[in-house]
Amino acid sequence: MQENQLIDPFGRIVDYVRISVTDRCDFRCVYCMAEHMTFLPKKELLTLEEIADVCDTFMELGTKKIRLTGGEPLVRRNIMHLISHLGAQVKNNNLEEITITTNGSQLHKFADSLFDAGVRRINVSIDTLDSEKFTQITRWGKLDTVLNGLRQAKQSGLKIKLNTVALKGINDDELSSMVLWAGEQGFDITIIEVMPMGDIGSENRLDQYMSVSEVEQKLSEKFTLIQSNHQSAGPARYVDIGETGQRVGFITPLTHNFCESCNRVRMTCTGQLYLCLGQDDNANLALALRSEGKKGLKEAIIEAIGRKPLGHDFAIERGSSNQAVSRHMSVTGG
Numbered sequence: 001m002q003e004n005q006l007i008d009p010f011g012r013i014v015d016y017v018r019i020s021v022t023d024r025c026d027f028r029c030v031y032c033m034a035e036h037m038t039f040l041p042k043k044e045l046l047t048l049e050e051i052a053d054v055c056d057t058f059m060e061l062g063t064k065k066i067r068l069t070g071g072e073p074l075v076r077r078n079i080m081h082l083i084s085h086l087g088a089q090v091k092n093n094n095l096e097e098i099t100i101t102t103n104g105s106q107l108h109k110f111a112d113s114l115f116d117a118g119v120r121r122i123n124v125s126i127d128t129l130d131s132e133k134f135t136q137i138t139r140w141g142k143l144d145t146v147l148n149g150l151r152q153a154k155q156s157g158l159k160i161k162l163n164t165v166a167l168k169g170i171n172d173d174e175l176s177s178m179v180l181w182a183g184e185q186g187f188d189i190t191i192i193e194v195m196p197m198g199d200i201g202s203e204n205r206l207d208q209y210m211s212v213s214e215v216e217q218k219l220s221e222k223f224t225l226i227q228s229n230h231q232s233a234g235p236a237r238y239v240d241i242g243e244t245g246q247r248v249g250f251i252t253p254l255t256h257n258f259c260e261s262c263n264r265v266r267m268t269c270t271g272q273l274y275l276c277l278g279q280d281d282n283a284n285l286a287l288a289l290r291s292e293g294k295k296g297l298k299e300a301i302i303e304a305i306g307r308k309p310l311g312h313d314f315a316i317e318r319g320s321s322n323q324a325v326s327r328h329m330s331v332t333g334g
């Protein structure tokens with residue numbers, strides 16, 4: 001392995017790191033969390049300085065893109081300290097891009113600061129444009145606050161991509177109008193299948209699950225879908241909508257395998273590095289950093305990349321468990 005590049009056993013260059021900065025969230029989306037969640041004690045979390053050390057070490061190892069996620073990244077206290085640090089690394093050409101994935105609840109407050117810090121693109125998760133359904137899905141969220149946040153973010157100059165989880169019987173009747181609305185606003189949109197991650201209490205993912213192929217079929221009844229060669233750093237596959245010229249992404253972890261081109265790893269807010277979203281093998285970067293400093297951290301990262309598996313084997317099937325992976329998406333970061 002070259003000193004400044006992480007290459008896994010299958011020859012894939014790993015240059016994209018997603019970091020969950022907190023497992024906490026101000027929403028309780030039905031597919032993501034149980035209503036009454038137990039969160040980690042705050043003292044178990046890496047400090048923002050430690051997360052910055054991990055990011056800097058990844059950059060020394062060739063990481064080009066870092067995405068902060070959660071839980072809700074913008075509810076972590078003083079998160080702008082970390083974002084400003086990473087933004088400065090972009091300005092110094094040590095990093096190509098810093099992005100965040102957010103539920104939008106705090107965007108109205110943070111949009112300008114994010115742009116000033118050097119963030120240029122954000123992903124905002126929104127599953128419906130109906131305020132009652134919005135509260136039904138997020139349990140604790142208010143649609144108006146998120147729409148206001150989106151307006152602010154657009155005004156601040158941030159490029160926005162919406163993430164929408166397809167939910168059978170909940171938002172499936174709305175997805176075409178969401179695609180149109182996103183186009184009118186100048187937002188890209190990616191539609192995601194529910195993944196079996198973490199206990200969600202009494203909710204059943206089998207009831208929620210809707211294949212993205214089905215969504216694509218429904219969209220094709222309204223629009224002309226043109227297969228696109230566009231590729232992003234993420235796992236989405238794209239189509240162009242003939243009528244609007246808009247690009248729509250699909251993330252289909254269950255029905256299609258996006259593992260061959262996987263270029264990423266994920267770190268939890270406690271410093272566990274997961275080599276695959278759908279596998280449990282991990283490396284304890286917190287321990288390496290705290291016991292052996294940045295040198296030990298670097299060695300631990302290189303060793304872990306040498307164990308990155310080829311792929312996952314998610315499945316949501318009748319009779320099978322509701323969760324293929326015990327940790328929640330909010331722990332590993334979506």
Ligand code: SAM
Nearest residue numbers: 032070071072101102103125163194195329334
């Ligand atoms: N709180 C932020 C948000 O909602 O954007 C960031 C974290 S959230 C875990 C990241 C993304 O994962 C969101 O787009 C969310 O819809 C998605 N997500 C969460 N749980 C999921 C699941 N079980 N299956 C598919 N997507 C999920």
Ligand code: SF4
Nearest residue numbers: 025027029032071103
């Ligand atoms: Fe929170 Fe995001 Fe999970 Fe919804 S999807 S509960 S906003 S972490």
